[in-house]
Amino acid sequence: MQDYLKGLNERQREAVITTEGPLMIIAGAGSGKTKVLTTRIAHLMNKGVDAFNILALTFTNKAAAEMKERVEHILANREARNLYIGTFHSVFARILRAEAHRLGYPNAFTIYDTDDAKSVVKAVTNELNLDVQHYKPNAVYNRISGAKNALVGAKEYMADYYLQQEDMRANRPMIGHIYDAYQKRCFKNGAMDFDDLLFKMYELLKTFPEVLHKYQHKFKYILIDEYQDTNPAQYEIIKLLGAVSENVCVVGDDAQSIYSFRGATIQNILQFQKDYDEVKVIKLEQNYRSTQTILNIANEVIKNNKGQIPKTLFTENSAGEKIKLVRTMTDNDEGKFVADQIQEMRLRNHFKNKEFAILYRTNAQSRSFEESLRRANIPYTIYGGISFYQRKEIKDYIAYLRIIVNPKDEEALKRIINYPVRGIGKTSVDRAILAANERNISMWEVLTDAAASGFRAGTLQAIEEFVLMIKSFHSMLGSKNAYDVAFHVGKQTAFVKELFNDKSTEGVQRYENVQELLNSIKEFTETPASEESGEVGDKSLGAYLQQITLLTDSDQKDPDADTVKLMTIHAAKGLEFPVVFVGGLEEGLFPNAMSINTRDELEEERRLFYVAITRAKGRLYLTYANTRYKFGQLQQADASRFIEEIPAEYLDKSFAGGGVKNQGSSKLMGSAFERMNRGFGGTEKSEKSFVSTLIGGNGKPKETAHTPSANFVPSDVSKLEEGMRVEHQKFGFGNVVKLEGSSHNPVATIKFDANGEKKIMLNYAKLMIVPTTNE
DNA sequence: CACCTCTGGTGGGAG
DNA sequence: ACCAGAGGTG
Numbered sequence: 001m002q003d004y005l006k007g008l009n010e011r012q013r014e015a016v017i018t019t020e021g022p023l024m025i026i027a028g029a030g031s032g033k034t035k036v037l038t039t040r041i042a043h044l045m046n047k048g049v050d051a052f053n054i055l056a057l058t059f060t061n062k063a064a065a066e067m068k069e070r071v072e073h074i075l076a077n078r079e080a081r082n083l084y085i086g087t088f089h090s091v092f093a094r095i096l097r098a099e100a101h102r103l104g105y106p107n108a109f110t111i112y113d114t115d116d117a118k119s120v121v122k123a124v125t126n127e128l129n130l131d132v133q134h135y136k137p138n139a140v141y142n143r144i145s146g147a148k149n150a151l152v153g154a155k156e157y158m159a160d161y162y163l164q165q166e167d168m169r170a171n172r173p174m175i176g177h178i179y180d181a182y183q184k185r186c187f188k189n190g191a192m193d194f195d196d197l198l199f200k201m202y203e204l205l206k207t208f209p210e211v212l213h214k215y216q217h218k219f220k221y222i223l224i225d226e227y228q229d230t231n232p233a234q235y236e237i238i239k240l241l242g243a244v245s246e247n248v249c250v251v252g253d254d255a256q257s258i259y260s261f262r263g264a265t266i267q268n269i270l271q272f273q274k275d276y277d278e279v280k281v282i283k284l285e286q287n288y289r290s291t292q293t294i295l296n297i298a299n300e301v302i303k304n305n306k307g308q309i310p311k312t313l314f315t316e317n318s319a320g321e322k323i324k325l326v327r328t329m330t331d332n333d334e335g336k337f338v339a340d341q342i343q344e345m346r347l348r349n350h351f352k353n354k355e356f357a358i359l360y361r362t363n364a365q366s367r368s369f370e371e372s373l374r375r376a377n378i379p380y381t382i383y384g385g386i387s388f389y390q391r392k393e394i395k396d397y398i399a400y401l402r403i404i405v406n407p408k409d410e411e412a413l414k415r416i417i418n419y420p421v422r423g424i425g426k427t428s429v430d431r432a433i434l435a436a437n438e439r440n441i442s443m444w445e446v447l448t449d450a451a452a453s454g455f456r457a458g459t460l461q462a463i464e465e466f467v468l469m470i471k472s473f474h475s476m477l478g479s480k481n482a483y484d485v486a487f488h489v490g491k492q493t494a495f496v497k498e499l500f501n502d503k504s505t506e507g508v509q510r511y512e513n514v515q516e517l518l519n520s521i522k523e524f525t526e527t528p529a530s531e532e533s534g535e536v537g538d539k540s541l542g543a544y545l546q547q548i549t550l551l552t553d554s555d556q557k558d559p560d561a562d563t564v565k566l567m568t569i570h571a572a573k574g575l576e577f578p579v580v581f582v583g584g585l586e587e588g589l590f591p592n593a594m595s596i597n598t599r600d601e602l603e604e605e606r607r608l609f610y611v612a613i614t615r616a617k618g619r620l621y622l623t624y625a626n627t628r629y630k631f632g633q634l635q636q637a638d639a640s641r642f643i644e645e646i647p648a649e650y651l652d653k654s655f656a657g658g659g660v661k662n663q664g665s666s667k668l669m670g671s672a673f674e675r676m677n678r679g680f681g682g683t684e685k686s687e688k689s690f691v692s693t694l695i696g697g698n699g700k701p702k703e704t705a706h707t708p709s710a711n712f713v714p715s716d717v718s719k720l721e722e723g724m725r726v727e728h729q730k731f732g733f734g735n736v737v738k739l740e741g742s743s744h745n746p747v748a749t750i751k752f753d754a755n756g757e758k759k760i761m762l763n764y765a766k767l768m769i770v771p772t773t774n775e
Numbered sequence: 776c777a778c779c780t781c782t783g784g785t786g787g788g789a790g
Numbered sequence: 791a792c793c794a795g796a797g798g799t800g
Contacts, residue, residue: 060790089790114789194790261788362787367791384789418776425776550790570788592787608788631785632791760800 022276023249028313029614030289042074051082055219059226092201108542110191111549117193124181148195149231149263154180190408198233216244227252231263291320322652331628335368339376356564357577361590383553383567393510404473407444420495423462482544483525569612580616585624586637715769725770
């Protein structure tokens, strides 16, 4: 037997050596799934299968990179670099980058993230003269996304009776039209959103038999991780790709299906056995991760779900400690309790920071934990929330890079056309967009021929300068790599300089972020092709842009850094930690109020709880708070129903009520809370309004009224000089103290007799120069 | 045209 | 509590 098979149990080994034909591996939590997958790939290659012929779809890009490494390690060669491995989205993006022209898209198409997509939805909604308040971009986008994940195109959507009925009932009958307009606009912009990466991939394979044939024969062996979280689009694509070889191996756990909001359906697992004639099913039921106690409560909890594939998870690990159940008065107390516990375990048990994870249902919950950890000087890393690439300065910079690679990208163009301020304001942008729509060309094309669209002379010049600049950047693409282009852009555009000159704390941080972005581009440029999960050897800016949009926090942050990890339970899927805190176990929060209306929804929340529990190897804390701030208001909550599903024998409630310190603050908080609820509260509000009354309205001193002189005629302000005496229509007479500002937006500081010093924008204010008497 | 302030909306998870 | 977008003002 090969060495790499020796460390496997019997079931695992079977999963590895069953290489031919459809195979479904039901892998319980902590059952060594990743080990099986990597060993299986190594085994295939060891048997003589060419790495070029293996496609492996993982849940994160990081998981993909790790698997490559492990395979290399097992085989002791570098062949694994040739595997086609990554997330559905990044693998399909890579294929589409080679094939998109067949669908009429540029091969260097832009990938729109959710923000871009919602912005486009909003724009086309407005253009259809629909009310954005009613057709909320968020809601409409979700509806479109749902349709695409089910492979329902815009035309089909509009023609579908039931979908139309649904939209009618929601009083939003025009969603189909927005969908249609949205698709057309994305196409015009040369852009695909996340869902298009799946939808267009399917379209590609369906429309071009020769393309289908090519990839069917390329991917002779297909492996899919986390199969329970695939959606119908992904399912159909795999069905197409695997139809010839039928060597499709899926790995999943129906008990951990937590992505139905993304269109995932558990049906894919249940259906798999019916899709092929002879499907082999292997169950991995031995857990190597958690203590007996943790596994017991996980089993007890998941028992409450009705539909599932029967399996019994067991472990040979010791019983371990009881689960600590802790209730605190407020969310802040909860954060403090967790920080205190971590501090204590670090001192008493010599735990490292990285051995702790704090998991929660919603990203908003991170705040109280963050504050407590910071106060206790415990290093931590937050996953999710606003990612690096969503920061304004980074999005701005990237918008420049995007517009260089794909000038049709209207979202990017709108973002930077007047940043830094170059005198192309909203009015001009609207005019350009209107002209583009009328003539059915891109906004960029309007700008390149701006003289034809009747801009004001000043604006026209600004536009022409802008176009020239972008074109000069664009001309570098052929000969320069991503870093060289990006660096040049930073040097040539003023906004990086602006950031550099901003010495406020935020300004410094923003400038550092830009530096970090450049570093990451440099790293991309210099990483050998074999160590990437995405593009092979393509170091162009286009290649860089397409991969960053698909990066998640988990791809970017180092799990080995010695910090406490904070993340949602969704983000924790597939991870494990010696000590896990699960926070916010409250009705309304977890299970979330939005997901308790149907049995299916509730069962998914329960699976989420199951995932949370099974992340823990040794110690598990479940915490909840009596009251918690929501939208700045104190809300009360009961304990989560999930807590009741854990048999008392496994629970240690000795912490309940939180220790002495918590009692103290609880009383305080409780009484303040009581006061507020009884209506003695109001004090804060009335004080505020009292203060504002004193200051008078918005706190600005009232102006002394001035009636312009009878002969008031606005002068040519370009003749203005320091020291001149002037009359202002509203502020009266005064002297020019200083002249400043840019040529297209000059500003004068004027000391008025009755109103003090004011900055006056000369483009708009009406000023009359008072003639000097002795002239 | 650009900056500032004030107001109202925000229900969740993520590639 | 917080942030984005509307609206006023220079």
